[in-house]
Amino acid sequence: MTALAPATRSEADARTASPYRLSFAHLLRSESIKITTLRSTWWSLGITAALSIGISMMIASASAQFGGGYPAVSAILSPTQFTMLVAGILGAIVITGEYSTGMIRSTLTAEPRRGAVVVAKAVVVGVLIALTTVVTYAVAIAATAPFLAEGIDWSEPAQSIVPLALGVLSMVVFTLIGLGFGFLLRNGAGAIAVTVGVLFVLPIVFSLFGMFGESWSWIADLAKYLPMNAAAEVTAPGADDLAVPLLTLAAWGVLPLAGGWAVLRGRDA
């Protein structure tokens, strides 16, 4: 702290002279700087990629024993049931980290329109996880090729590009679920617990009801509206009627976030 500000100007000058403006594009830039300058982001993405590629290779090398007809694209998509957790956790810590450190106050004084903050964070973390998933799939496809008797049939979209694209979409939804619960709960441990519960634990709990006989089967049926089950449906090779699971995924991507926005809007930061 040595020198004073060199320029001397009146208040009126400062009003007109400033070329700086808050805008949504600027906010996106800010959020992308934020997310890429934290180690936890790179750890999460690294773990997601390593898990995904490793498990794909294991499945691919074991697939010879599965008998014929195992769709090659499933080897790429199966790891999702593990990597979805990392995606959800990344979504949660993107915002809960701001609450635990107090950064949220800086964020909200720079952009007082709180809805814009929610949307900007969702876009940035969503795009980042989508890019990571695309790269991961590409590496996994190359790495598994030597182990697969039959490679991916690219001439058949329902066996190749469609499930892969919907796999990317599912990962984005898992991330947004974490982000939504992060905004809702503001607490890292709580948000991660709820996210893991919704993604991983509820499908198991619901499926248990399937064993309790007919009278409980309606609960087991509800399981298809859980994010993991909906994602499994849309990424199944050759799946047709995708409308219901896609809507289910979309709802999971939007509703927790909308709840988080409502909380952020009303509460003191």
Added chain:
Amino acid sequence: MIVAEQLTKRFGDKTAVSNVSFTVQAGKVTGFLGPNGAGKSTTMRMIVGLDRPTSGTVTVGGQHYSHLRSPLTEVGVLLDAKAVHTGRSARNHLRAMAATHGIGRARVDEVIELTGIQSVAGKRAGKFSLGMGQRLGIAAALLGDPRTLILDEPVNGLDPEGVRWVRQFVRHLASEGRTVLLSSHLMSEMAQTADHVIVLGRGQVLADAELSELVRAWTTNNVIVRSPRLSELVAALSGPDVTVTASSPGVAEVSGVTAASVGDLAASLGIPVHELTSRTGSLEDAYLALTGDAVEYTSKEIA
């Protein structure tokens, strides 16, 4: 200019700020004083829209903070040094903050240099000392070259050089016609920095006046007299407004008279005077007199 009108904030049953109105004028440094829990920070948080007032309004430059089109160029705010993600480096924190308004790297480097944190700018903010964190918070507040600065305890944890820098810097900013509102517990520092003082106590405005006026209204002026023939002099001094207290043998503290009149009287009586000191009240005296009843957390007097 910051204008608060009947600002009230309740947290459950507890009223943190009650019906507070004040105006912080441009071109001056306004000090925000008050005991712990008086509502200073809550008021500052309401100004920048972090807390929503239960009732009442507050505007900056005539607008609600949330309606500002470029908040960082209008208002620079330091609420506490802990509004930074501990895992991010100081430079990256400032870059991210700057990016929201399209403020470039050059200005980021400028505020880093201005606040003297060049050597630690690459370090993670979580490893910062209190003083360094404070400098980083001030750097963030300055990013948009704002017309209004709101600084909550800016010198908290700063070294003497940093304290002096903040004082000179805010005085300089005010001289440019900017609005500066700062809180501090350091009375001597505030006395040297502020032109105008708003004193809060138990969520209410206890005083809102020019610093000199406040000190004059809430303190008494004393004259300290040391003389070998003190009793004769004191006897001659008596008058309706004059009170004399003897602090030690041969020394008296007299209020209600000026040093000049004591000196003249002594000369006319031929009484030698070894010391004649005029003592004016300090901001601290005024503050303590004002907030005596409004202190929420009182410490026990040591016997």
